[in-house]
Amino acid sequence: xxxxxxxFECFYEDHRAEVLGFLGRRLGRDGAEDAFQETFLRALRAYxxxxxxxxxxxxxxxxxxxxxxxxxxxxxxxxSNDIDELPExxxxxxxxxxxxxxxxxxxxxxxxxxxxxxxxxxxxxxYDEIGAALGSTESAARQAASAGVRRLRxxxx
Amino acid sequence: MNDAFPTxxxxxxxxxxxxxxxxxxVYDVLExxxxxxxxxxxxxxxxxxxxxxxDPARELETLARQHGxxxxxxxxxxxxxxxxxxxxxxxxxQHFDVEPDVRAMPEYNRRVLAELARVEYGTTTTYxxxxxxSGNPRAARAVGTVMNRxxxxxxxxxxxxxxxxxxxxxxxxxxxxxxxxxxxxxALL
Numbered sequence: 001x002x003x004x005x006x007x008f009e010c011f012y013e014d015h016r017a018e019v020l021g022f023l024g025r026r027l028g029r030d031g032a033e034d035a036f037q038e039t040f041l042r043a044l045r046a047y048x049x050x051x052x053x054x055x056x057x058x059x060x061x062x063x064x065x066x067x068x069x070x071x072x073x074x075x076x077x078x079x080s081n082d083i084d085e086l087p088e089x090x091x092x093x094x095x096x097x098x099x100x101x102x103x104x105x106x107x108x109x110x111x112x113x114x115x116x117x118x119x120x121x122x123x124x125x126x127y128d129e130i131g132a133a134l135g136s137t138e139s140a141a142r143q144a145a146s147a148g149v150r151r152l153r154x155x156x157x
Numbered sequence: 158m159n160d161a162f163p164t165x166x167x168x169x170x171x172x173x174x175x176x177x178x179x180x181x182x183v184y185d186v187l188e189x190x191x192x193x194x195x196x197x198x199x200x201x202x203x204x205x206x207x208x209x210x211x212d213p214a215r216e217l218e219t220l221a222r223q224h225g226x227x228x229x230x231x232x233x234x235x236x237x238x239x240x241x242x243x244x245x246x247x248x249x250x251q252h253f254d255v256e257p258d259v260r261a262m263p264e265y266n267r268r269v270l271a272e273l274a275r276v277e278y279g280t281t282t283t284y285x286x287x288x289x290x291s292g293n294p295r296a297a298r299a300v301g302t303v304m305n306r307x308x309x310x311x312x313x314x315x316x317x318x319x320x321x322x323x324x325x326x327x328x329x330x331x332x333x334x335x336x337x338x339x340x341x342x343x344a345l346l
Binding site for chain 1: 173181228
């Protein structure tokens, strides 16, 4: 049976340090502070609609990475190959989007490799975060991303 | 708590969560009262939980189940209850102005708790009398169960309910605390 949604206080205490570290690495300390509050306020707004307590770490890191993207987007002009053309990993309810929505460039890849490539190179997530988001491990995420990249190189030669 | 985590950032988020009205229950732990630490939970409808010797993890799960999962520890929203409890323990308050929130309780419990709320400071009543006032004089045992599950002891004064022989019977927070509260109120020497 899936674990119940924990009281928000427990969820917050479990993940706040990691979320702040994640945001700090991407936005610097000052940017991270606003993004931190926004991440957990968004999580709080969506929290009543969670159906179970699984993958909450990946869920909150996904919210945080979306806020990082918004921030990056605001600060720089869009390019034709912008990462905002990539679909988001999960919506606010924690549902994963259908794999078909992933970027056209990676269409030919097996699902896990495609997700790992998009998260690594599109979203700049670390392998442990990708592992968590995909429900597997850091090393499996690393292998999937590098296998995906090899396959893309071969296809584009 | 995580000592390494920046306090200001933490407090800013908690305050924002209250300001945006995103919480089902706000709680705090009053570490230092004459009856030991008390966990106090409040909702938009009043005080929904007072508990002794809080085992926070378990209490928070109960709060989440009864009132919604957005349970967060924030100090300011609990200030009013904190102040009233301080005054009560100092002997300067005989009844509470804060509303008890007993919406999560079954209908019978709510009826008995409403009768309990009328038992005056410094007096005692019996399980049987409270049962009669709640509509069934033979339900003394059921009333005992309702007292045992009182979500907001002290504010709803289940410590003022004793056995027919005058024996103190029991208290979910421990008999010592029942004695302590009745002594504070002058109902017991």
